Amino acid sequence: MNTLGRLFRVTTWGESHGPALGAVVDGCPAGLPLSEDDVQRELDRRRPGQSGVSTPRSERDRVEILSGVHEGRTLGTPISMIVWNEDVDSSKYEPIRTRPRPGHADVTYRWKYGHVDYRGGGRASGRTTVGIVMGGAVAKKLLREAPSNDPLGIEIVGHVVRVGSVEADPGDLSAEEIMQYAESNPVRCADPDAAEEMLGEIERARENGDSVGGTIEVIAENVPPGLGDPVFGRLDGELAGALMNIPAVKAVEVGSGVRCSEMHGSEHNDPIWWDGHPVVDGDNSGGVLGGISHGGRLVVRVHVKPTPSVSVPQRTVDLESEEEVEIEVEGRHDPCICPRAVPVAESVVAIVLADAVLRAGYVNPDSVELPAASVEDRWRTLKRHL
């Protein structure tokens, strides 16, 4: 179950302290321009050590593309990408071999698999999101450049809207503006004042040997109408399921989200206007009605729990001695994972949308250059590749 998607499928593999991590993207149409730089750019946004508020671990995370791309364009065959693990220090993890860290997957992996790689969290480590970001980079390229709507032009941007007690109020910004503001500070918050406060909140948590949670909003613009397959492949369902698969996410909202439960219908229903075609105006729906995109912008939020690795003492058990013990988790951890989780959340949205545009026929699943047309047209198009 390490594969996300139906037509556009991302399979990730790798343990935190194993030799390497990777992703195989299957189902990306042929003809899409793709380079290692396209992927590296996104990996660099996820990389630790970008600022004082993330872990000082040094992970260069250089991607190599091993298949599926030839002469700078995708082949329609699986795109295999790899990142070698470096700077691995497994010595700190020896104590947790028998003492599961609270809030971590140590205890559940033990229940499920018996034999586990406890070093650095193994497969349950946040480090495995490297594979998601690699897959997301390909998805973003497809969503932006696939020449369906000449071109499709879907843009996805995430930003941090809460850290602990600090809530951002970035106002009414376009995706481009959010990107610009959010990428200019280390917490990736599009509200500069809140960003300062968030830095303080994170710093305080770190000083206390503690961590703090937060909220990420992801917006997608230029999403075409008709994406999503009711009743069990609804676009919001696919998004929620995929986003909740990101480690540490405990809640997913679409549009009005949790607030909907306090609203009246007359207030919640976004009105519909005419602009050559019907236009749903408002963010309550979050871009989706009946599980299908309506052509307006997509809005989702994920709530991310505080990093469970804290050095304050916690209660756990020693599995060998069967005694209850105290544990203080050592290691180099992010006191708030949200800033680095932004590209991960964007990537998950991108993969879900890439899958949905293929399923809805906006992009030809064989080749971004193929029209869904007659055999003659098809051949004429193909000839340009000789």
Add this chain to the structure above:
Amino acid sequence: MNTLGRLFRVTTWGESHGPALGAVVDGCPAGLPLSEDDVQRELDRRRPGQSGVSTPRSERDRVEILSGVHEGRTLGTPISMIVWNEDVDSSKYEPIRTRPRPGHADVTYRWKYGHVDYRGGGRASGRTTVGIVMGGAVAKKLLREAPSNDPLGIEIVGHVVRVGSVEADPGDLSAEEIMQYAESNPVRCADPDAAEEMLGEIERARENGDSVGGTIEVIAENVPPGLGDPVFGRLDGELAGALMNIPAVKAVEVGSGVRCSEMHGSEHNDPIWWDGHPVVDGDNSGGVLGGISHGGRLVVRVHVKPTPSVSVPQRTVDLESEEEVEIEVEGRHDPCICPRAVPVAESVVAIVLADAVLRAGYVNPDSVELPAASVEDRWRTLKRHL
């Protein structure tokens, strides 16, 4: 995409005003006792007209089992169930043929499919949750009675914890107590005082020709450890994806949910105790760590938007004349769908868990009576059926 699940698969079909609605459950192991009564009991909980706060539409919703059951036990083959539509009045829907109702899927189905059955919402109607409840009834039976842990004994119960401005505070109750309290009032709230207030809130919305949202919590007890397949088939991911597929749900929380974003790690991490095996104590995790169940109770919440069918005037467009118009939605609608959505949410959780217990090997996928053992053992077990 009308199928939910991987090994335990529920496919639903049917339009609101078509001849019938149905579900096909594939992958249910053989040998499970199952009767139409088992399914009817759950359908009756979803049925409208149970009280003054739901729609006065009369839907008997009598289930017939057409396959997959023989002499009162499942066969391991697809279980086909059907409910015939009755009391269908399509006349009220003629106006919406060209005027999509705000907050409804009218506009998006038109975008996606072109040709739509607009009567009663067609396939996007909440009525299609009949199929989910039928599938959920089978899943509940399997989770409760399958003789894995002699027997498995998983119990699933949902209750309404918010309606508009009224929040319930039921205290620390067991699943059985929640069920008992919640089923004793028409809003399905386990806090009797709040239940009264909720009834008032719903009544006021109805009098205003309006509707109101709410929140449902679902709890599962006796969930065994080891369910869920990281990294893209995590139990919380599967739950979130499936629950968000329920019509009108806009947010899904697991455990601490949204609140996690305001917490510190030292506060969020549930401690681990020893009781013959490790026990995670607390509801912050919601029963899941690293996407895998830890053996404690499962807690999820869904936030349900107010029914979009309101008779107060709203802005929409006439697709034929391409003009912006006002619409007042007629029809017999629930002013708050939450009470009737409780069995739907329970059913979705049941289907996801049934799939997970099969995938984790707690129940033999062939037959609830088969051990995963030697050929000789297998045959001995089988002989009892002669």
Add this chain to the structure above:
Amino acid sequence: MNTLGRLFRVTTWGESHGPALGAVVDGCPAGLPLSEDDVQRELDRRRPGQSGVSTPRSERDRVEILSGVHEGRTLGTPISMIVWNEDVDSSKYEPIRTRPRPGHADVTYRWKYGHVDYRGGGRASGRTTVGIVMGGAVAKKLLREAPSNDPLGIEIVGHVVRVGSVEADPGDLSAEEIMQYAESNPVRCADPDAAEEMLGEIERARENGDSVGGTIEVIAENVPPGLGDPVFGRLDGELAGALMNIPAVKAVEVGSGVRCSEMHGSEHNDPIWWDGHPVVDGDNSGGVLGGISHGGRLVVRVHVKPTPSVSVPQRTVDLESEEEVEIEVEGRHDPCICPRAVPVAESVVAIVLADAVLRAGYVNPDSVELPAASVEDRWRTLKRHL
């Protein structure tokens, strides 16, 4: 596992002597004209009692469409179809409750499920192919009429090419000619002389209380190039897997098939000509190279074992007494199932091709009328449905 296909998915359900049999077709695009007559026509070809060489059982097999079609066109939602069982005589099957019939699934269903519906073969009965034929009828309609290539125009025809020792030599016929000749005799053989001999062969088997095997060839014309997804969703792979799922099929050939093992490369390679685009000339490839269709006609053959129900004495065991016994199978059985299996084999090919044309983008998966184009074009197209 009662579902065939990835985008175009047919789920069948029903036992031979249960109340009904059915199929749910999910993923058929909206806007396709579809009536019960379209399905009935194919069911009638499968129906027993068409001639003296099939079983005298009387099965009217009248289809009802219960969902997914509105005003004569598909909705893009699941198409549920049902056939009620009639003329069921379960009394003959009491003896086989404990005595598995050789060549039947009696013994293996007992191994797998323990609790079985032995009446009429239950779920393993050839009668369950009713569901395949219903699904195939929808697929054929889509392949013939979907307006991709204005229209797609794919035609599928099957005919019997061997019964026991009699091999047909129909010569070089078009699909239309094969259909015409084959449908004019009760064995569905396109070679009239061989058809006569086949009738004799079948008659002799029946007189001996025995049965006889045979071979069916299915041809598809106007198959567009580019269908099939290497390396594990190859068109020939999908065809072989699906065809082998038909009860009684023991071998599947594509193009040259078994004969390829005796050939040299210089002889086997079909040459390529030019006709505005490359044209592969010859039937050795069977229409597929590297798992992808090349635009020429598709040729597959299935080899069907003799009906296992024979009244000559056979060795089996009594499961209750654990003794070896003799059994003579009573009942009304086809001495050669091939003629009635022709529409079943065609249906399977149709379902696989319908799935493949959707996956390859020849037909828009949302609606047969939707271009894969701009939002504006899409809306203009949709307006015609108002």
Add this chain to the structure above:
Amino acid sequence: MNTLGRLFRVTTWGESHGPALGAVVDGCPAGLPLSEDDVQRELDRRRPGQSGVSTPRSERDRVEILSGVHEGRTLGTPISMIVWNEDVDSSKYEPIRTRPRPGHADVTYRWKYGHVDYRGGGRASGRTTVGIVMGGAVAKKLLREAPSNDPLGIEIVGHVVRVGSVEADPGDLSAEEIMQYAESNPVRCADPDAAEEMLGEIERARENGDSVGGTIEVIAENVPPGLGDPVFGRLDGELAGALMNIPAVKAVEVGSGVRCSEMHGSEHNDPIWWDGHPVVDGDNSGGVLGGISHGGRLVVRVHVKPTPSVSVPQRTVDLESEEEVEIEVEGRHDPCICPRAVPVAESVVAIVLADAVLRAGYVNPDSVELPAASVEDRWRTLKRHL
């Protein structure tokens, strides 16, 4: 669509002349002993240059395991395996850039993807079966050692039974004997006399610049009863579909296969004996009745077309000039691919069976050491890993 299997899933990637080839095995239970040697042994059997009758290309094909294994045992997480490409000479392939080779996928990949990697056949090359063999090696280990039936003990062996006009008659041998005889000669034929003749047949083809086809039989012993999921996941259906996905395979037979079409029921039905449980005696069923294994040995055959790369002149077209031309394919090719395809066919059978034993509950999908039992039992078992 580069993934085979449902629970035990093998995803392969890589082009013939790209940097590397790989496979990701997802769904293998934890706790299985696995080393690079286990995989290398199978790769060596597939490797070219083993004898005078295969290509002189030198491919060392050293596997590296990059994830999913820790301290010599599987983790239940994805097992990523890689083989770096060496000895790549792409210069010979420049001519085929515009001139599709008859019998190859050149023309169909062009149709489907437009942009193709024509070097060495790219993704359509037989070289990509390296990934299948790596996945098959893990499957074989699981089938042989998983401690279900203490242990499962399933053995899979393939051998060449025909090359061109030469048919083998190995007599009635056990799997172990077939393995022993077949591996002792370069054509992998278990009949030593026929092996000699086959060598001559292949040598003659090579001298003529031609190639020759052949047939491979694969046998699996100790297959437990109850594998396979009717009606669309039948064991024979899964086998046929997967085997037909092997490049160059044009026909698949199960048990009696093609011969069934000439037989009578009284002759085809394998009798059933009693040996503590029912035993189906004979190879006509090929180990499968009604799509479900009956506990006897599994017998399948694949027919492999002659290698399409022949240096005798053939007709094709030049896509650039749109003229019909002659082509003589240069390169270092196997005149008969059958001997090297034996481990590939075995691997496919192994992957399908591994998936089936997981689906049927013979092996716990989480861990080969976990009983499907109570929480207490589960924990006791897990403790041994501390």
